[in-house]
Amino acid sequence: MARDEGHFDRSGEPFGTASIVLQFRSVTMRLDDLSRLQAENLARRYRRFIVAGDTDPSVSISFRRAGVAHFLEPRRDGTPETYRLESRRRDGDLALWSYEFAGRLNTSSGGAELALVAETGELFDRGLENFLRALTASLILEQGGLLLHASAVVRGGRAYLFFGPSGRGKTTVTLLSPGDVVLSDDLSLVVRNGDRFEAAGIPFGMAHHRIPDTNASFPIASLNALSQGSRARRQPLTGAAAVAEIVASLPFVMQETGQSGRALEVVGRLLQEVPAYRLWFRKDPSFWTVVEEEAR
Secondary structure (H helix, E strand, O other): OOOOHHHHHOOOOEOOOEEEEEEEOOEEEEEEEEOHHHHHHHHHHOHHHEOOOOOOOOEEEEEEEOOOOOOOOOOOOOOOOOOOOEEEEEOOEEEEEOOOEEEEEEOOOOEEEEEEOOOOHHHHHHHHHHHHHHHHHHHHHHOOOEEEOEEEEEEOOEEEEEEOOOOOOHHHHHHOOOOOEEEEOOOEEEEEEOOEEEEEOOOOOOOOOOOOOOOOEEEEEEEEEEEEOOOOEEEEOOHHHHHHHHHOOOOOOOOOOOOHHHHHHHHHHHHHHOOEEEEEEOOOOOHHHHHHHHHO
């Protein structure tokens, strides 16, 4: 027996009978077996992305009470650890589990199950959103898009993506752009729309528990790998260096969902069509002068 199968064997009853449907660009998620309180809270939180219940979903997720207090235990010696996410992909099933959730997806049917250790509160929120983020990354990749660890700001009808690991300044960029439309301050969707790539937000892609300013998508002006510096400047990022920078900012798909080959293919196509740069900036809006000047 695979080490995760017991997680689902011990899953308990549904939380309830309520449902909501989320839609963001080409991904539609139906969340089933919610309690009334869960459905009301999620409908309010994700309000810009709620659609009619009869919409045909990309994936339907059945919510269950966990039969355990946790699915992963923190290290017993008390040493700090990064958030751990375990995974298994086998025979058309993708299983993911961490401290507060265990979820699995049948990639053929689009049916999924999510067991959570809490009905509300921080443990519920963290487990739900991490599972939905991983599913989104996997689903959008198969459609020729990416979930990128990036903030996205719309100015002049075009989206500028600012990517990099935590601490590079993704949220700072959005705070320095108060008059602009913010799609995300942490996770941005890159989608294929006809003959071009566009950027969009996702309901659960914000680091500071806000929802995107809009559910629309916008053509991408540039991709900017963030670094902090004494003045704003930018240089082209090309070839293997560009691929490496973007791949390092792809959550879930390079390891947990086992889609690295497909990810490299889509990244290569993106870089053929959208310019990428390394952007040095300081904590003031002067970086926009550099970004917009080179985008004209």
